[in-house]
Amino acid sequence: MPRAAPSDVVVHRLELGTWERDHLAKATATDDVNDALKLGLDVLNAVALPVSLVAVGYSVYLGMTHFQSLLNPLKDRAEELKAKAEAAAAQVEADVAAGKPVPTGAPPTSPRSPDVGRGWTWASMLTGGFGSGGVL
Numbered sequence: 001m002p003r004a005a006p007s008d009v010v011v012h013r014l015e016l017g018t019w020e021r022d023h024l025a026k027a028t029a030t031d032d033v034n035d036a037l038k039l040g041l042d043v044l045n046a047v048a049l050p051v052s053l054v055a056v057g058y059s060v061y062l063g064m065t066h067f068q069s070l071l072n073p074l075k076d077r078a079e080e081l082k083a084k085a086e087a088a089a090a091q092v093e094a095d096v097a098a099g100k101p102v103p104t105g106a107p108p109t110s111p112r113s114p115d116v117g118r119g120w121t122w123a124s125m126l127t128g129g130f131g132s133g134g135v136l
Contacts, residue, residue: 016024095101
């Protein structure tokens, strides 16, 4: 450590010429523009998330309301079919209670032999039950 204060002060200084000053001015101007753009993007990002969430919520709301309006005719048709099925079931119950035969949907006289289909299983078909050697 020096014991006495220095007697003279040396100042180190860089001097810039015109070319250096021009390039530094361009660089600082570009930094100012970049800072302004960054600020604008930050504000846009801060606004974009809430706005996009509101837009998604609104589109879901619209979708649900339109979906309900599409479902109403389907619900009405399903209720009509349910009412018809209940009426048909009540008619069958009344016919059974009265002793009438219940229609099965098959014609009253079937040309099929009663032996057709007896003893048939999937396993017999796969192992050669149809004369062609089967699948397996």
